[in-house]
Amino acid sequence: MAAGNILIVDDDEDILTAGKLLLKRHFDRVVTCNRPEHIPDLLADRTFDAILLDMNFGPGESTGRQGLAWLDRIMTIDPRAVVVLITAHGGVDMAVEAMKRGATDFITKPWQNEKVVATLSAGVKLGQSRSEADTLKKANKVLARTPEQPIIFDNPAMAGVMDMVERAAPTDAGVLLLGENGTGKELVARAIHARSLRAGSVFMNVDLGALSESLFESELFGHKKGAFTDAREDRTGLIEAASGGTLFLDEVGNLAPHLQAKLLTVLEQRQITPVGATRAVRVDVRVIAATNLPRERLADETVFRQDLLFRLNTVEIDLPPLRDRAGDIPLLSRHYAGFFARKYQRPAVTVSAAALDVLSAYAWPGNVRELRHAIERAVILSSGDVLRPQDFALSSPSVTPKLTPAGAPAAPGGDMDSAADGTGQDGAGLPADLNLGRLEKTAIATALRKHRYNISHAAKDLGVTRAALYRRMEKYGL
Template sequence: MTPIADAPADAAGDIAFSPHLAGASILIVDDEPGMRNFLMRMLASRCRHVAEAADVAAASRLLEATPFDLIILDNIMAGRTGLEWLEELRGSGFYRDVILITAFADLETAIKALRAGAADFVLKPFRSNQILNAIARCLDRGRLLRENFVLKRELKTLPGGGPGIMAGASLSTHAVRSMIERVGPMPTTVLVTGESGTGKEVTARALHTVSPRAAKPFVPVNCAAIAPEIIESELFGHLKGAFTGAASSREGLFFYAQGGTLFLDEVGELPPAMQSKLLRVIEDKKVRPVGAEREIPVDVRLVAATNCDLADAVAQGRFRQDLYYRLNVVNIHLSPLRERAADVAPLARLFMDELSAQLGVAPLGLSDATLRDLARYPWPGNVRELRNVIERSLILGDFPRDVVPGDAEEDEEAFSQALDAVEKAHMLKVLGEAGGNRAEAARRLGVSRKTLDRKLKAWNA
């Protein structure tokens, strides 16, 4: 039996702490009962879930039933080595981190472990803090990679619009807030319906925020924006060589949302074949990466949204009835803004404060007359249009007259003055960033030095 050099928690060389360890699910695979017992005792009180297996056959059965965040894998075991099983795992679409432990190691084994996809390599005997440090590194790195992926994706796909949908005084908005508070903490699948721009994604985020999954990722997916031929790979991932252009294996969005919420916007646009596969994922809670032979368990809460009538799509044969029933366990319907005029004023004030701070300009006055005009406008683009109008008004210095009526001559003069003010502020900002160097500032602005000099002279700057 391999000797174990344990260390109490208060011993010299403090054990590293990972903020993600408490929520982690870890599988220990080792044929030595002493090593399994040692690791189980050490991790049971620190992690959400810990399981053990004496061989890779038992470990494979556990992986088919439970999603694990990390595997601690012994290399030298009876039957098959850990390295051989690790290579099989990577080939079957298992993407989570694996720490390889062994009492018999050399440089060649370490290199093979890293090439096979091991996240870390720990030599026996080891102390508690050594293995805990390795676990902490893996969990922190994995969490950071997933968060970076989600943030980059949101920067590319997130439409304009802040959390203002939750502001409002109408009975409709009060009902939505109550539904979110009631349903959010539950694991139930939710279907959010409403016209474009009513705030379906913000509602989904609110459901995630009040749920026990709030510390895990919220991953939004616009089903209409992904080409039908790649949507399966986007959602479920793929293995290297699974199709032309698959130069490497890749995790799908279900894996990035592990433990959290996956928001499927415009779900009615899913191709028929993908509808069938999504239904199976909901029922089995497993996904199969493209090119993989095995299914992998996932723990994800689904929130779907659509601006079309899914019941009508079912009647026309464009959407699977069984999938519709699985998605529509709870329906939250968002009324168009024209039907909830009482929400316009609080939303306008919220957007004015938020956007004036973002743009660095003074907020415009929202008089009672202006708010009445805003409330009378039909808002075909709903909350998103209201936000855009507030933003455009801040930039130009006045409200558009198709929304707030006014004098046309005064409008033209105000518009011209607003443009001059925006131009001046921008040029002076760029000049300051260039350290007062006018030639460099002109280059950055894309104007001639002569034009910049003339402008600055007119402004007495």
């Protein structure tokens, strides 16, 4: 039995009875109606995947005009409706006319059971796909209407960034965003999308650093049922799902060379072939890519394909780190203090001048993202309505703890074999502080700084997944 709701409209009770007996063995629900004037009420009460509609009602009627009139009425009520007409042999020409007005198919009297079931099965699938497409369009509109997060700045370098955003956004040119982790590359990508001609369509964010090589093609290109062991149904790839809108490829610099080649092929041909499929699917996307790799690393052919780089960076925008725009820290701090006070239903929170001095003097290796987390944590944990220096547990990012061979952090400048006489080590060369939480925090901070906050590389160095590292960063406010 197929999932589907069927409505049969005919003034002949014998047709209604025969149709219901036949179709209820194949579909979830079959509703019959012998008076077409009840159609509007029935359509108001529920959604039908397919409607089987007679073309003539009443004794002696054979012109099919009544059927056309009710077809027009149905299509006015629900333009997505799937209507299959019932006609006599002589009414085929009229049925063709009805299909021009929106009918999906027709069957002739006397019907063949197999033909009716097959026609309605195809109609139900069409109706359900139309419904899914309509739901997806509505969801895309909601996503497109997601309020744009403000980009807070008073820095000349950031003003230059936003000027380039305004210039590039109305075009369909590829944009490459460069900058350290946490500098706001996704925010800038969303700003470009919001100012583009595609603003009414979906913005699809794809974190390439989180995709394993084995899942790359399946996730981005989609797959057909049975293409591999766990492919239990067809799946639309993220690139196809973004068609008509903007595709944001985050951490594109982390792609392996052979995957870079596959991505280049898609961008050049503007089509994808789902795994297990034999036909390519055309896609229409505007691509914005981002990476935390420095420009000189991208210029290394052994790291990143230069032909792919040329394809991505028609417009290249370099986002400055927060330490180079320290004058924006008070603006950002006040903004986030207000935002998180509202989010957590706290009274208005201000940031004291002393706290702003401390925040402005900090180097922020995690950039705006780290500042945002620090403000959020302070708002949650503070007991008053003014944030003070003691509300921020900031450690100097310029001091990188040394690690013992076992992986435990040693005090900066300390000797592995020194006694516990202020060096932070005991006589055996072990750290004096054996608190697991603090050791873990220090190790994570060390790995992040070592890899310039590249989450994928830091997670690999620590031996954890990216998701686990993100959770620990949130836990320790890193």
